[in-house]
Structures are given as C-alpha cells and as structure tokens.
Amino acid sequence: MTQDEKEKKNEYKRKYYQANKKRIMDSHKQYRQANKEKEQETSRKYYQANKKKIKEREAQYYQANKEKFAVYSKQYRQDNRERVKEGNKRYQLANKEKIAAYNKKYRDGLEDGYVKTVLRLTNAPKSLIEAKRIHIKCLRLIKELQDGTEKKTVKKC
Numbered sequence: 001m002t003q004d005e006k007e008k009k010n011e012y013k014r015k016y017y018q019a020n021k022k023r024i025m026d027s028h029k030q031y032r033q034a035n036k037e038k039e040q041e042t043s044r045k046y047y048q049a050n051k052k053k054i055k056e057r058e059a060q061y062y063q064a065n066k067e068k069f070a071v072y073s074k075q076y077r078q079d080n081r082e083r084v085k086e087g088n089k090r091y092q093l094a095n096k097e098k099i100a101a102y103n104k105k106y107r108d109g110l111e112d113g114y115v116k117t118v119l120r121l122t123n124a125p126k127s128l129i130e131a132k133r134i135h136i137k138c139l140r141l142i143k144e145l146q147d148g149t150e151k152k153t154v155k156k157c
Contacts, residue, residue, distance in 0.1 A: 110136060112129055115129045115132050115133050115136070116129065118132065118136065119132055
C-alpha cells in the first residue's frame with residue numbers, strides 16, 4: 001500500500017467516524033455497561049502494566065496545569081465545605097499517629113512556617129525568622145539544662 005492510499009484510507013476513516021460519532025459512542029457505552037467487570041479488569045491490568053508511565057504523564061499534566069487545578073480545588077472547597085470538613089475529620093481520626101509525628105518533626109525542625117507561627121507574622125523577613133529560630137534553640141537548650149535532662153536534641157546556639 002502506497003503512502004497516498006494510506007492517506008486516503010485514513011481520511012475515509014476520519015470522515016466515517018465524524019459522520020457516525022454518536023452511533024459509535026452509544027455502541028461503546030452499551031458494551032462498557034454490559035461488560036463492567038471485564039472493563040474494570042482490563043483497566044486494572046493496563047494500569048499495573050503501565051503504572052510508571054501513567055504517573056509520569058499525570059505529573060506532567062499537573063505541572064502544566066497547576067493554576068487550573070488550584071482554581072478548581074479552591075472552588076470545590078468553597079462549594080463543598082461540609083464534605084471537606086467531614087473528610088478532614090475522618091483523616092485526622094484515622095491518622096492520629098502520623099499527624100502527631102509530622103507536627104513533632106515540624107516543631108523540632110523549627111521549620112520556617114513554625115517560626116512564623118511563633119512570631120505571629122505571615123510575612124516575616126528571613127533575617128527575623130533566623131534570629132527567632134536561634135532564640136528558640138537557646139530557650140530549648142536552657143530548659144534542657146535546667147531540667148537536667150540533656151537530650152542533645154538541640155544543637156548549641
């Protein structure tokens with residue numbers, strides 16, 4: 001088959017599909033509904049076989065459309081406040097230890113966000129954050145020395 005013949009055949013297929021798109025889509029939908037288990041199994045197998053490729057594609061799409069996701073997410077949270085609250089409660093109840101470990105790491109590591117919270121400033125300059133971080137380290141060291149339990153969790157300031 002020559003290149004011209006291939007192009008004509010592809011053009012014919014494209015026109016046929018456009019002309020019969022609704023009928024073809026209805027037929028596919030009926031098949032999927034009649035064979036749900038088979039479709040689910042096929043999808044599951046495909047995902048397992050191509051997991052890495054799918055994840056990479058999803059990550060690329062997310063990076064390319066971050067603003068769109070942010071707008072959608074914000075709108076969803078506004079429209080479904082109660083549902084989001086319930087989901088957050090369920091997560092917190094199911095993951096108490098995980099949340100406690102994260103919070104401990106956040107406090108002990110003196111992350112920027114934690115130091116800003118202690119300062120009660122959202123837009124604190126870096127120099128102020130660093131100074132407060134050193135101050136907190138010194139206070140923790142003093143407390144450890146007074147308690148007599150030198151944990152060596154705080155490096156000397």
